Amino acid sequence: MIVAEQKPIRELVEMVKDFQKILVLGCKGCVTVCNVGGAKEVGVLASALRIWGRKTGRDLQVGEHTLERQCDPEYIEELRGIVGEYDAVISIACGVGPQFVSERYPTARVFPGVNTKFMGGAVAHGIWSERCAGCGQCVVHYFGGLCPIARCSKSLMNGPCGGSADGRCEIHKEVECIWDTIVRKMTEQGRLNELIEFKPPKSWTTARDGGPRSMIREELVK
């Protein structure tokens, strides 16, 4: 899933301090799963904004709405007739959400309520960890099913580097050295030699380095 974290409320009230009618807009997708942008969090943020209104003597009207997803136009359409009622929209979906809302409703003032962090998963309750950097050409099978691009601090394709110590990365002892794990795993599987085999350099044209990306699937295009 896409993992995000809430922006500090102080930053959010600064963003919307000149508006009176504010819509807090949630998403039932990834951000609900990582407990940052679902209906529950919409309620908490809306309540915090109302308390701020009380504190500062502002006559705020804070609305709450949660879409099935904010990354699909058909759900964004649901906001027709709603967005116009507000002076500002705080989208607490990943960064895709505020953009889809802004694109569909060009006159609306849209603000991001969360900081989108990475693609990853929950490794324990309340703890998320990065797993994929969206390079556009997956190669984890070369590395025991583990991604050195997203999980090695230097995105090395031929690690570990000299900074690896006791399975930890030199940037911080809390950070696993994924290359240590890759080598151990390949050793256990008796496939260590595969890491030595020559592979042509990875093309980064499929990654962000190739500019903004899009994808067309003809069989789905109407």
Added chain:
Amino acid sequence: MSEFKPRILAFYCANCASSAANVSESMSLGVPAGVKMVQVPCTGRIETLHLLKPFEEGADGVYVAGCQEDSCRYMSGILKAEKRVAQVKRILEELDIEPGRIETFKLSAGKGFRFAEIASEMMKRVQELGPISGG
């Protein structure tokens, strides 16, 4: 300022804190006027939003009275509540509202005196802090 009458919402669990409430009652120890008591099955059931709503709707203080850590009937209810109270403290701080307006208290079943004392303590604290709107 002298006529400021704080409104406080108190959540208390149906187990330890509730027994303490009964003892408190049998000792004729009252809870100050202005403290509204809401009994919940377990303090672990209290969500962040439950703690924020009273502030939104006019309360000046909120507290949670639950079991002691080692005597919670549902094992970890009060610890969960404590974490949510801490979250609300952070939210209040970010809004420039004193975090002391919300608190967790842990007490055992027989502590009737303490039950009444907590209510007075919170009342005194919030009285000193004054109204949230600053006037």
